[in-house]
Amino acid sequence: MPVQVIEKAVPVIHEDVDVDVELRKPSAKTWEGLSQMAFAANWDPEKAINWNQSIELGAVRDGWVNILHYFYEGEWQGLEIIERLMNKAAHIYNIPEMVTYYSTQCFDEAKHLYVFRRYLEKLQSPPSKQRAFDPLVWLATSGPMPVERWIFGTFFTETMAGAIFQRTLELPAIDPLGKEMIKWQLKDESRHIAGTKLGVQTMMDHAGPVKTWFLKMWFRLFCQLAVKEVRNLKPYGDQVGMDPEYILRKCFNKMAEMPEFKQKFLDFPLAESFLKTA
Numbered sequence: 001m002p003v004q005v006i007e008k009a010v011p012v013i014h015e016d017v018d019v020d021v022e023l024r025k026p027s028a029k030t031w032e033g034l035s036q037m038a039f040a041a042n043w044d045p046e047k048a049i050n051w052n053q054s055i056e057l058g059a060v061r062d063g064w065v066n067i068l069h070y071f072y073e074g075e076w077q078g079l080e081i082i083e084r085l086m087n088k089a090a091h092i093y094n095i096p097e098m099v100t101y102y103s104t105q106c107f108d109e110a111k112h113l114y115v116f117r118r119y120l121e122k123l124q125s126p127p128s129k130q131r132a133f134d135p136l137v138w139l140a141t142s143g144p145m146p147v148e149r150w151i152f153g154t155f156f157t158e159t160m161a162g163a164i165f166q167r168t169l170e171l172p173a174i175d176p177l178g179k180e181m182i183k184w185q186l187k188d189e190s191r192h193i194a195g196t197k198l199g200v201q202t203m204m205d206h207a208g209p210v211k212t213w214f215l216k217m218w219f220r221l222f223c224q225l226a227v228k229e230v231r232n233l234k235p236y237g238d239q240v241g242m243d244p245e246y247i248l249r250k251c252f253n254k255m256a257e258m259p260e261f262k263q264k265f266l267d268f269p270l271a272e273s274f275l276k277t278a
């Protein structure tokens with residue numbers, strides 16, 4: 001039998017590479033750091049999740065499937081908006097690394113859509129067009145300052161997704177496969193929230209009083225519509241044990257963890273009503 005000679009790969013030493021650069025620690029407070037975190041946390045939806053598990057949902061099936069259909073739509077819209085605005089954002093703020101980071105977020109959202117589709121198809125209930133988020137997307141992207149309004153809108157939606165995912169993991173009625181799928185996505189969403197916070201900070205650092213006032217008014221309107229949309233899910237939420245009011249409280253309190261944002265943008269009755277009931 002012929003002996004196969006396997007050549008060992010010899011590591012190439014680049015003498016001009018700075019060791020400090022090679023060992024640099026990722027930080028959630030920089031665009032580069034967030035990209036590094038995303039590279040390190042990459043997961044394969046086919047391998048990470050055991051798709052052979054059967055899904056037993058019993059009485060919560062209808063409610064859970066409906067929530068996922070809404071969610072799928074939200075993820076889809078979110079991905080489309082990032083793709084449309086990330087280059088614009090990088091040019092406005094002159095931060096090319098924003099594109100690197102947001103590209104990782106696009107890849108994450110693509111995976112989220114894939115796993116939702118895979119799960120819903122397994123339930124014989126593939127995603128269908130809901131149109132529920134169309135007014136929100138329109139509000140977030142048309143008219144002046146689309147980049148700023150997108151960054152704000154996405155702060156709400158990413159934080160909301162994080163709160164819903166966290167709650168899902170606590171629900172006894174949701175099946176193990178569903179929870180596995182959510183657990184992987186939650187890891188990404190935590191990084192997306194960190195990225196959005198960096199975006200919000202960048203935006204606040206660049207906005208003068210007039211821009212801040214305009215954005216403040218816009219954010220109030222956006223929150224009114226978004227809260228209404230989340231409350232519309234109550235019938236389905238009741239079926240699975242997910243109270244929209246609980247989710248909204250979590251979401252607003254999470255956003256309020258940024259003191260400057262809280263002081264400038266969460267000082268209106270609707271937001272305060274959630275902050276008070278924390």
Ligand SMILES: [Fe+2]
Binds near residue numbers: 075108112161189
């Ligand atoms: Fe997502």
Ligand SMILES: [Fe+2]
Binds near residue numbers: 109158161188189192
């Ligand atoms: Fe996300």
